[in-house]
Amino acid sequence: MEFEDYIRGVVAAEMPAAFDIEALKAQAIAARTFAYANLIQNGGSGCAKHKGADVCSSVHCQAYVTKEERYRNWPASLANEYWSKLTQAVYETKGMVITYNNEVAKHIKYHSTSNGKTENSIYVFGYQEPYLVSVESPFEEGTPSFSSKVVMKKEEFIRRIKELNPEVSISSSNLAKQIKILEWTEGDRVKTIKIGNKTFSGIDIRWAMGLKSASFTINIDTKNVTFNVKGYGHGVGMSQWGANEMAKRGKNIVRYLSIIIEV
Ligand SMILES: [Zn+2]
Numbered sequence: 731m732e733f734e735d736y737i738r739g740v741v742a743a744e745m746p747a748a749f750d751i752e753a754l755k756a757q758a759i760a761a762r763t764f765a766y767a768n769l770i771q772n773g774g775s776g777c778a779k780h781k782g783a784d785v786c787s788s789v790h791c792q793a794y795v796t797k798e799e800r801y802r803n804w805p806a807s808l809a810n811e812y813w814s815k816l817t818q819a820v821y822e823t824k825g826m827v828i829t830y831n832n833e834v835a836k837h838i839k840y841h842s843t844s845n846g847k848t849e850n851s852i853y854v855f856g857y858q859e860p861y862l863v864s865v866e867s868p869f870e871e872g873t874p875s876f877s878s879k880v881v882m883k884k885e886e887f888i889r890r891i892k893e894l895n896p897e898v899s900i901s902s903s904n905l906a907k908q909i910k911i912l913e914w915t916e917g918d919r920v921k922t923i924k925i926g927n928k929t930f931s932g933i934d935i936r937w938a939m940g941l942k943s944a945s946f947t948i949n950i951d952t953k954n955v956t957f958n959v960k961g962y963g964h965g966v967g968m969s970q971w972g973a974n975e976m977a978k979r980g981k982n983i984v985r986y987l988s989i990i991i992e993v
Pocket of ligand 1: 777778779780785786787788790791792
Protein backbone atom coordinates (compact mmCIF):
# COMPACT_ATOMS: atom_id res chain seq x y z
CA MET A 731 0.00 0.00 0.00
CA GLU A 732 1.18 3.50 -0.75
CA PHE A 733 2.37 5.04 2.54
CA GLU A 734 0.40 8.31 2.27
CA ASP A 735 -2.77 6.43 1.31
CA TYR A 736 -2.39 4.39 4.50
CA ILE A 737 -2.04 7.66 6.47
CA ARG A 738 -5.27 8.95 4.89
CA GLY A 739 -7.06 5.80 6.05
CA VAL A 740 -5.76 6.36 9.58
CA VAL A 741 -6.86 10.00 9.68
CA ALA A 742 -10.25 8.86 8.35
CA ALA A 743 -10.54 6.37 11.23
CA GLU A 744 -9.01 8.46 13.99
CA MET A 745 -10.57 11.91 13.57
CA PRO A 746 -13.97 13.22 12.41
CA ALA A 747 -13.66 14.62 8.89
CA ALA A 748 -15.85 17.52 9.99
CA PHE A 749 -12.89 18.82 12.02
CA ASP A 750 -10.95 21.89 10.89
CA ILE A 751 -8.40 21.19 8.15
CA GLU A 752 -5.51 22.26 10.43
CA ALA A 753 -6.56 19.70 13.05
CA LEU A 754 -6.72 17.03 10.34
CA LYS A 755 -3.22 18.02 9.25
CA ALA A 756 -2.00 17.69 12.85
CA GLN A 757 -3.58 14.22 12.99
CA ALA A 758 -1.95 13.28 9.68
CA ILE A 759 1.47 14.32 10.98
CA ALA A 760 0.95 12.45 14.26
CA ALA A 761 -0.25 9.31 12.45
CA ARG A 762 2.60 9.49 9.93
CA THR A 763 5.20 9.94 12.65
CA PHE A 764 3.87 6.96 14.59
CA ALA A 765 3.80 4.75 11.51
CA TYR A 766 7.21 5.88 10.28
CA ALA A 767 8.82 5.23 13.67
CA ASN A 768 7.25 1.76 13.74
CA LEU A 769 8.47 0.68 10.29
CA ILE A 770 10.74 -2.33 10.68
CA GLN A 771 12.87 -1.22 7.73
CA ASN A 772 13.61 2.02 9.65
CA GLY A 773 14.73 0.11 12.72
CA GLY A 774 11.30 0.38 14.31
CA SER A 775 9.92 -2.46 16.37
CA GLY A 776 6.77 -3.04 14.31
CA CYS A 777 3.52 -4.10 15.94
CA ALA A 778 4.11 -6.09 19.14
CA LYS A 779 0.86 -8.01 18.67
CA HIS A 780 1.38 -8.98 15.04
CA LYS A 781 4.88 -10.31 14.46
CA GLY A 782 6.41 -9.14 11.21
CA ALA A 783 3.84 -6.38 10.63
CA ASP A 784 4.88 -2.73 10.77
CA VAL A 785 1.56 -1.63 12.24
CA CYS A 786 -1.87 -3.16 12.80
CA SER A 787 -5.17 -1.52 11.90
CA SER A 788 -6.79 -1.65 15.35
CA VAL A 789 -6.50 0.86 18.19
CA HIS A 790 -3.50 -1.19 19.39
CA CYS A 791 -1.39 0.70 16.83
CA GLN A 792 -3.73 3.13 15.12
CA ALA A 793 -7.14 2.56 13.61
CA TYR A 794 -7.46 2.43 9.82
CA VAL A 795 -10.48 2.30 7.52
CA THR A 796 -10.79 1.85 3.78
CA LYS A 797 -12.52 4.44 1.63
CA GLU A 798 -15.47 2.07 1.13
CA GLU A 799 -15.91 1.47 4.87
CA ARG A 800 -15.67 5.19 5.60
CA TYR A 801 -18.20 6.15 2.91
CA ARG A 802 -20.75 3.77 4.43
CA ASN A 803 -20.71 5.75 7.69
CA TRP A 804 -20.81 9.23 6.20
CA PRO A 805 -23.93 11.05 4.97
CA ALA A 806 -23.91 10.49 1.19
CA SER A 807 -24.23 14.22 0.56
CA LEU A 808 -20.97 14.97 2.44
CA ALA A 809 -18.84 11.92 1.61
CA ASN A 810 -17.00 13.33 -1.42
CA GLU A 811 -16.29 16.62 0.34
CA TYR A 812 -15.01 14.79 3.44
CA TRP A 813 -12.78 12.47 1.45
CA SER A 814 -11.17 15.33 -0.46
CA LYS A 815 -10.64 17.18 2.83
CA LEU A 816 -8.77 14.15 4.23
CA THR A 817 -6.78 13.90 1.01
CA GLN A 818 -5.86 17.59 1.32
CA ALA A 819 -4.79 17.19 4.97
CA VAL A 820 -2.57 14.23 4.14
CA TYR A 821 -1.03 15.48 0.88
CA GLU A 822 -0.44 19.05 2.10
CA THR A 823 1.65 17.55 4.91
CA LYS A 824 3.16 14.82 2.75
CA GLY A 825 6.41 13.52 4.23
CA MET A 826 6.17 15.67 7.37
CA VAL A 827 6.91 14.01 10.67
CA ILE A 828 7.57 15.22 14.19
CA THR A 829 11.22 15.13 15.17
CA TYR A 830 13.11 15.53 18.40
CA ASN A 831 16.89 16.03 18.49
CA ASN A 832 17.01 15.54 14.72
CA GLU A 833 15.42 12.13 14.95
CA VAL A 834 11.90 11.01 14.17
CA ALA A 835 10.02 11.09 17.47
CA LYS A 836 9.61 7.51 18.67
CA HIS A 837 6.60 7.82 20.93
CA ILE A 838 3.87 9.88 19.34
CA LYS A 839 0.64 9.74 21.30
CA TYR A 840 -2.78 11.28 20.91
CA HIS A 841 -6.15 11.02 22.61
CA SER A 842 -9.69 12.28 22.17
CA THR A 843 -10.19 14.99 24.80
CA SER A 844 -8.06 16.36 27.61
CA ASN A 845 -9.33 17.51 30.99
CA GLY A 846 -7.72 20.91 30.40
CA LYS A 847 -4.20 19.52 30.71
CA THR A 848 -2.38 16.76 28.87
CA GLU A 849 -0.66 14.02 30.87
CA ASN A 850 3.00 13.25 31.40
CA SER A 851 3.65 9.88 29.72
CA ILE A 852 5.41 8.50 32.81
CA TYR A 853 2.06 8.03 34.59
CA VAL A 854 0.48 6.14 31.70
CA PHE A 855 3.22 4.36 29.77
CA GLY A 856 6.00 4.26 32.36
CA TYR A 857 8.54 6.17 30.27
CA GLN A 858 9.38 9.83 29.87
CA GLU A 859 9.86 11.87 26.73
CA PRO A 860 10.62 15.60 26.67
CA TYR A 861 7.73 16.05 24.21
CA LEU A 862 5.22 14.06 26.27
CA VAL A 863 5.03 16.28 29.32
CA SER A 864 1.90 17.77 30.85
CA VAL A 865 0.84 21.05 29.21
CA GLU A 866 -2.27 23.21 29.29
CA SER A 867 -4.82 22.16 26.68
CA PRO A 868 -7.36 24.97 26.62
CA PHE A 869 -10.74 25.56 24.94
CA GLU A 870 -12.16 22.03 25.40
CA GLU A 871 -14.90 22.78 27.97
CA GLY A 872 -17.65 22.74 25.36
CA THR A 873 -16.60 19.57 23.53
CA PRO A 874 -18.74 16.39 23.71
CA SER A 875 -16.59 14.30 26.07
CA PHE A 876 -15.21 17.03 28.29
CA SER A 877 -17.59 16.12 31.14
CA SER A 878 -19.25 12.78 31.71
CA LYS A 879 -20.83 10.93 34.57
CA VAL A 880 -21.00 7.27 35.53
CA VAL A 881 -23.51 6.28 38.21
CA MET A 882 -23.77 2.84 39.75
CA LYS A 883 -25.30 1.23 42.83
CA LYS A 884 -22.96 0.91 45.79
CA GLU A 885 -23.22 -2.89 45.53
CA GLU A 886 -22.12 -2.79 41.90
CA PHE A 887 -19.17 -0.59 42.81
CA ILE A 888 -18.11 -3.06 45.49
CA ARG A 889 -18.55 -6.00 43.12
CA ARG A 890 -16.25 -4.34 40.57
CA ILE A 891 -13.64 -3.46 43.19
CA LYS A 892 -13.61 -7.07 44.40
CA GLU A 893 -13.21 -8.23 40.82
CA LEU A 894 -10.12 -6.01 40.61
CA ASN A 895 -8.74 -7.29 43.90
CA PRO A 896 -10.57 -10.15 45.67
CA GLU A 897 -8.66 -9.41 48.88
CA VAL A 898 -10.10 -5.94 49.35
CA SER A 899 -12.01 -5.46 52.58
CA ILE A 900 -14.90 -3.05 52.06
CA SER A 901 -18.53 -2.63 53.13
CA SER A 902 -21.43 -0.60 51.76
CA SER A 903 -22.11 1.18 55.06
CA ASN A 904 -19.99 4.29 55.50
CA LEU A 905 -18.58 3.73 52.02
CA ALA A 906 -17.51 7.35 51.58
CA LYS A 907 -15.15 7.02 54.54
CA GLN A 908 -13.45 4.02 52.92
CA ILE A 909 -12.52 5.82 49.70
CA LYS A 910 -9.78 8.40 49.44
CA ILE A 911 -7.86 9.75 46.48
CA LEU A 912 -4.24 9.70 47.65
CA GLU A 913 -2.25 11.25 44.80
CA TRP A 914 -2.89 13.19 41.61
CA THR A 915 -0.72 13.16 38.50
CA GLU A 916 0.78 16.30 36.97
CA GLY A 917 -2.10 16.28 34.49
CA ASP A 918 -4.74 16.30 37.28
CA ARG A 919 -5.69 12.68 36.87
CA VAL A 920 -6.01 10.22 39.74
CA LYS A 921 -2.65 8.56 40.34
CA THR A 922 -3.55 6.44 43.36
CA ILE A 923 -6.71 5.92 45.34
CA LYS A 924 -7.30 3.98 48.55
CA ILE A 925 -10.44 1.88 48.55
CA GLY A 926 -11.06 -0.20 51.65
CA ASN A 927 -7.68 -1.55 52.74
CA LYS A 928 -6.11 -1.54 49.27
CA THR A 929 -4.54 1.05 46.98
CA PHE A 930 -5.41 1.16 43.27
CA SER A 931 -4.15 3.21 40.35
CA GLY A 932 -6.52 5.72 38.82
CA ILE A 933 -6.07 3.95 35.48
CA ASP A 934 -7.20 0.58 36.94
CA ILE A 935 -10.27 2.27 38.41
CA ARG A 936 -10.95 3.96 35.06
CA TRP A 937 -11.15 0.59 33.27
CA ALA A 938 -12.93 -1.27 36.08
CA MET A 939 -15.66 1.36 36.31
CA GLY A 940 -15.95 2.10 32.58
CA LEU A 941 -14.84 5.74 32.87
CA LYS A 942 -13.73 7.79 29.88
CA SER A 943 -10.54 8.82 31.68
CA ALA A 944 -8.63 8.69 34.96
CA SER A 945 -9.55 12.32 35.64
CA PHE A 946 -12.41 11.79 38.06
CA THR A 947 -13.90 12.65 41.41
CA ILE A 948 -16.30 10.45 43.35
CA ASN A 949 -19.56 11.29 45.09
CA ILE A 950 -21.35 8.82 47.31
CA ASP A 951 -24.93 9.14 48.49
CA THR A 952 -27.21 6.69 50.28
CA LYS A 953 -27.63 4.43 47.23
CA ASN A 954 -25.18 5.33 44.49
CA VAL A 955 -21.57 5.96 43.64
CA THR A 956 -21.19 8.74 41.07
CA PHE A 957 -18.03 9.38 39.08
CA ASN A 958 -17.69 12.85 37.58
CA VAL A 959 -15.19 12.44 34.77
CA LYS A 960 -13.29 14.93 32.66
CA GLY A 961 -11.80 14.21 29.24
CA TYR A 962 -11.61 11.06 27.16
CA GLY A 963 -8.58 8.84 26.76
CA HIS A 964 -5.16 8.53 28.40
CA GLY A 965 -4.42 12.24 28.05
CA VAL A 966 -0.90 11.86 26.64
CA GLY A 967 0.27 13.82 23.60
CA MET A 968 -2.13 15.63 21.31
CA SER A 969 -5.73 16.14 22.33
CA GLN A 970 -7.71 15.71 19.11
CA TRP A 971 -10.64 17.88 20.23
CA GLY A 972 -8.15 20.36 21.66
CA ALA A 973 -6.37 20.50 18.30
CA ASN A 974 -9.68 21.19 16.59
CA GLU A 975 -10.54 23.99 19.02
CA MET A 976 -7.12 25.56 18.48
CA ALA A 977 -7.47 25.21 14.72
CA LYS A 978 -10.88 26.94 14.87
CA ARG A 979 -9.13 29.81 16.63
CA GLY A 980 -6.68 30.21 13.78
CA LYS A 981 -3.76 28.11 15.01
CA ASN A 982 -1.72 26.55 12.25
CA ILE A 983 -0.07 23.24 13.04
CA VAL A 984 2.77 23.44 10.56
CA ARG A 985 3.99 26.68 12.12
CA TYR A 986 4.76 24.73 15.31
CA LEU A 987 6.99 22.15 13.72
CA SER A 988 10.59 23.19 14.05
CA ILE A 989 12.09 20.62 11.77
CA ILE A 990 10.47 18.87 8.86
CA ILE A 991 12.16 16.03 7.07
CA GLU A 992 11.13 14.16 3.98
CA VAL A 993 10.26 10.53 4.64
ZN1 LIG B 1 -0.62 -3.16 16.65
